[in-house]
Amino acid sequence: MEEDPIRTPPAPAPALRFGVNYTPRRGWFHSWHDFDPGQAREDLAQIAGLGLDHVRVFHLWPLLQPNRTLVRPAAVDQLVRLVDLAAEAGLDVLVDGVQGHLSSFDFYPEWTRSWHHRNVFTDPDAVEAQAELLRVLGRALAGRPHLIGLQLGNELNNMVEHNPVTVQQVDHYLDTLLAAARDGLSGAAPGHRHLVTHSAYDAAWYGDDHPFTPEASARKGDLTTVHPWVFSGDCARRYGPRSPQVLHLAEYGVEIAKAYADDPARPVWVQETGAPEPHIPAGDAPEFARATVRNAAGCTGLWGVTWWCSHDVDRSLADFPELEYTLGLFDSAGHAKPIATAFADTVAELRAEPRSVPPRDTALILDCTPGTRSVSGPGGACFEAWMRLRTEGVRPAVVLAARADDGGYLAARGIREVVRVSEGR
Template identity: 80%
Template structure:
């Protein structure tokens, strides 16, 4: 059923937004274990390679156990290493977002010993554990502030990956996020963004305690990590399917539906081409189409690829897909996907592919217990993708906003479609 609505006039063609394009930095030598013996020369070489692709920023990660090995000890030397990496990025012409609590990285979880075994603490609910993480973020913010290439401070990488071993309720997660975001802002002062991130269960997982509302309303912007293996997207539809090629675009539009601010920016902060979900031969096409499709979303902050360098196969026990996710191979050579990324970004910066407004929206009607309808294989997801294949570029609106004239006007929506049940 289609409802037509009158809204404010919009220009025939929106100008190209100033989009940011970057990559999540994975050190070529030693992966994130490189922090144990930080080598400035190697980091400088890696960052120069990244800048050579025309990227403008990196997202970087230190390891929580090395930063805070005791609840009341934050190692000055480790903080100084991180600050030095930010400065090296500046020398290469790159801006930097710093993730604070790691936490989870590429299927490995990094906990300080004071949270484990005989000293086990739930990192989301234990008051002293929360205070310690807040202290760490406050310290990092104070150490990094004033650097002109600092984008901001993020709480950590996909912290909801830790929920299985640290169960928490929605209210407890919200308190955790609010406390840590306030600490990060206290450390940074007025400079830069303060953000948090979650993997796709926050958007698709029924009753997951990290909620879409938390992602879309807490912090200075919304981050999304639309991975093609989440919900089995690539296996359900195929690596060259519209569902896969439009996944980052969809994730951006879904995130916008949960925001109370129609102009809130959304950052596609992780997307990549994991083998075998995306075969190597298809990776350049996937990268190009993913970026072009996402770039058509209004209020997109930017796209940050995962990741810069392949994991060296001399390192054991990674899932197979982690060894081939880089733009550069383990020898530092750019892969075809890097060339496709660089070419696409150059085209977008030249303004050859203008964004278009989304005047049609598909209504999402779900509860926390039926959130999976919006994930791959779900009825809503498939309805949105069907419209996209028909040439419609649908926005997403929640059912409780479908009759809100002011909200629809603010988003430029003139027509709404009720999704099939």
């Protein structure tokens, strides 16, 4: 591509949002069975004390909707109360609706299981029930000024294993639930538009023939959410916890997401990232947090970073994978860990700096099919080539092969040169 000698200085970028996925310190998400506003207030005060601006919160699907045609008002009121408590602490809130799946445990209402089994993605009655749940939650929350928005649920594609589904059925499911969430939130005050989003774990980006596709993540909903975890593709063990591949993983996830978006200006939210032991040893966790946040902040179009998670799971609770007990910024006694200080300090530093992010003028071409999507993941050819460029000092974007010759699209993203995976440097 012909080099343009005139470089336009980058415009000031929107302020980034920094927050945490709220995991209750006492009782984990089982605490919804006997919700205690006082305990929640303590947790939220600790989070706000780090200088963060938002939380992402989760109720449990079986408690919200124990029968297909019953959404419990008391459970909805609990959730609204938590949103109000967060607002009192100065925190904005994203609410996830259908849980679904959390930290290796699945939470299905009984009307979807055993004698009443329904595929939650394809059964029309089950899909409509979830849509109604989201409408009810949206109507209950729409008047809250501290509400960021409503997300369909946490990593819904984790439920694929027990609910076989095709790409076309996933698209219908997501479209139906996104429309329901928007309908529920339509009563918000004039001029206040809440986000409507959905999320998927990394298989959507790296998993060959996974029915939740990169296109669905990058084109449905109001922005793209990414959950770049260091255990996906065994990344941290493959390359080492201090490796560039690990420290730039969230940044890479943002750039992959941007490649699939139809709108070059579509925001991307690093909605989950964390430092799970033993993948990231405790001694390396502070530097991992600093590097992850700073590297992601170097992406144009980044909405923000939301750490997983606020508090460690208490070891009195049994049967969690080992890594789930160590993911918090605070331990299970409520004490801030070194990673909390590193995260908070990095956030404060970034807020104090003028935010001006130059476009990435070199892009790596991603050429894959649904059956070869793993080239994008750790160990894959695209991943390896991107990381090689990054360690050589290039700040590479990613562009799909189908758009590599689209001059207007490339110009809209500030891309001046495209590089094929096989070319290297």
